[in-house]
Amino acid sequence: MREDREEFEQLLEQHKDAISRLVYYKIPIREDAEDILQEIWLIGYEKYEMLRDKKLFKAWMLKIASNACSNYYRKVFKSNEVAIDEQILESTSVKDARKWRMRSALEEEVIDTLQQLKEEQRGILQLFYYYQLPIAEIATRLGLPEGTVKSRLNTARKNFKACYPYYKDKKGDEKMKESIFPEISPTITIEKIDEPEFAVRCMQDIGYFIRPILGNKVKFADYNFSVYPEMKKGGEVEVTVEGRASIHGIDCVEVKVQMAVHSYKYYLRETEDYIQTLAAWEEDAQGVKKLSTFLDDDFWAFWGIGEDNCGEAILKKHGGYIQMQEDGSLYKEHIEAHNYDIVGRYKVTIGNQTYDTIRQIYFNQHDELVENYISREGKNILFRRFNKYNWNVGKDGEYTKPWTQMLPDTDRVVLNGEIYVHWYNCLPDYVIN
Template sequence: MKIEKEEFEQLIEQHRGVIERLVYYKIPIKEDAEDILQDIWLIAYEKVNLLREKQLFKAWLIKIATNACYAYYRKVFKSNEVALDKDLEKSYMKDLGSWRVGRSVEENVMEVLEHLKEEQGKVLQLFYYYQLPIAEIAKRLNLPEGTVKSRLSAARKNFRKNYPYFKDEKGDEEMKKNIFPEISPLITIEKVDAPEFEVRCMQDTGYFIRPRVGEHVSVAAYDFTTYPEMKKSREWQITVEGKAKIHGIECIEAKVQFAVHSYNYYFRETEDYIQTLAAWELDEQGFKKLSTFLDDDFWAYWGIGEDNCGEAILRKRRGDIEVKEDGTLYKAQIEPHNYDIVGRYKVTIGQKSYDTIRHIYFNQHDELVENYISKEGKNILFRRFNKYNWQVGKEEGYSKPWTEMFPETDRIILNGEIYVHWYNCLPDYIMDEVVQNSN
């Protein structure tokens, strides 16, 4: 079958987004990913006339991209300049992927890393967990390659000495008692006159959970009833059920279980980002509807970050949102799933106080989220705001502007428009601390 140059270019443009998403997800280093993309376009151009049917072009192009990524990793592994300690590698990588009820073995491995000197734990994690070559680790840590080699050698010895490391788990309950009260504890938020701190937050916004097998969290939402009282309206559980692969990319499957419905989503943790790869839920006919990062409709609900790279683990001020002297916000262009850090705050829940940074996140459909993140990198409090005219006049039954529905709740002014506080979400690990602090 003969495909002319002009038609080939049209086909490439038609599927460019799919291939870029695939490569950026598989290759964590952006510069390398861009080089691989150029190789893919060249291979496709040189071999396009070997394709038998034009309808197979997309699948054929994805196969080329997948093979190019595999070739990249084969090259990376061959470039490792330090001989692997096979016994250590086998034990370490096996345990990272294993788990048992109530606690993941990976968690124990990570605890050993945390007990090592920071410089050793970092090198070991980059080499074995993220499988980066010595040269790339040296580049990331701004160190000579010889220093990386010596640290890796010392880290191997210390890891072997301290592992296996298991905490005494006698008396642990298999399931926590319901600790969410019917009425929300009092929550106060005070601006702190201090610089915003930077922190690594390994949790996905709104989910309060890290993509590691065996993780589990319960969450409760509190809506306004009689201001300022907030009553519990619903609870749900998020459980990481196991490992999965989406288009050949290893990830974690999590189930979000509400009282009457559930859905599953798939996400992973890279060195720099939390990435969502897919999600499914049952449609009205009872069929599972799966959407992945290669589907065009996926990004309207799940895509985050530049080049759809995911949400940055390092939470810091980006400068995308301007905070004016009167506390109102300005952002030149509002897009779904954009976010920024705007200010430092003391959040008090009951009698327990937290030093936090305020994370502003733009959801789709004129929704805005405040998320407060502690110095320990945990999501403390999630607050949902709706634009004043959110869904007014639509079939959902919201007949009045939100300024009238909740006349006394907090407001955020963004680009001169009012966003109204609707509800809060609290995770069980925060309620645990609040209850303990009140006793």
């Protein structure tokens, strides 16, 4: 009936984004995901009259989407199945041989073993076994001779074999160690280099300095201006990847952020191209905790990033989205909820360590701006937070004076003619001598 069709289209328009996000998160190949979405819309339309309670439309469509994704993987598994005992473990005596399927269905032991390998080795195994690419195509993609690819693949196989099965040591009690972070920030200098920005893969959730792999842990300290130019330690944060989790059927890891007084948890996953935040615990004014996920309509405004909430790109390179003018100010024509780009190359010295870096500029609709300086090794070595001059100032704000008056001597970033004021830095433990 025409009325049913119109009603279906209206409801679909309301919930289309959430359904699309679920599929894009579950299906890593964009073209396949778009085909599956068309299939989902058709199934939903054809079966719409079977849905008695229209208030359940979103949950009903998400179930259809989840089933469609499962069917997709069943087909893939039949064509892409690879036997670990034959292809990788060759001579190991594993009675219960398991199959290496696509990443979302990897057995726990295989995931743990892969995570022990170097990125180069893990990547070449994925290209050969996961993507089923021939040696010649891998060589072309990596820009390497075929002989080098074969050698690296053999090395990766041997290292996988040596590590599998991987048994974790039980966690023991750790004695508290004295802080490695000094009370006063080491001297930091930032000098612009008149050379093109390099491109590098950064596998970290960049704001927390951590890669989402089980067992990873990092500490960082924030340094605030006390008496300019001295910056005094405000506090320390410990970030730990604590365990595996599943959000709406998508495998991820649980990350705990521990501060001096309180802590919170959020959920990450690493794909070939992105670091994605899937969920986070939020607490309201009454102290009630709620798990907010990527399917919630308001999630993207605070946690999501990238087109279709795809996540933050692992490959950091200049995209031309944010332009640096001759006077050093920044310009972006279209302001979105989340905006980031690589803008400029800099020599950063922290204490007695010097790094060749690219500067990532990130800003949002909440008048917050961040500079991240990423080294050639793909690590964020310095986080610098800036506030728009009137951030959180006014009748309903926490502050009564503009930031240009509260911090008159600190660095400035000018974006689209608006002034942003340097507030504090964060330094990770791996840059402290």
